[in-house]
Amino acid sequence: MNDPFDLRLSRRALLRHLAVAAGATAALPLPGRAALASSGGAPAGTASKAALQYQDQPRGTSACANCANFIAGEDARAPGHCIIVAGDISPRGWCLAYAGNG
Structure with a gap:
């Protein structure tokens, strides 16, 4: 039952x-x-660029523009923001916090 x-x-x-x-x-x-x-x-990132070894150049095919933490700027070339890294972020940049979008 x-x-x-x-x-x-x-x-x-x-x-x-x-x-x-x-x-x-x-x-x-x-x-x-x-x-x-x-x-x-834009949420304020708190980690410094130096701590995450941020660079303005991509690392291979990995770039901020295709990172899950990146918040795009006004257009594709404009600086954006990052959820983790503080300050303006280049869409062509890269750092240790890179997380692929997919």
């Missing part, structure tokens, strides 16, 4: 609940980041 007060879950139901919880947790930062980008506000 199905007892409505029996709190035991099957393995399949437990895994389904864990997958939904993990997906919801992973999606949490996205709306806040999209709101910052659309409002024009």
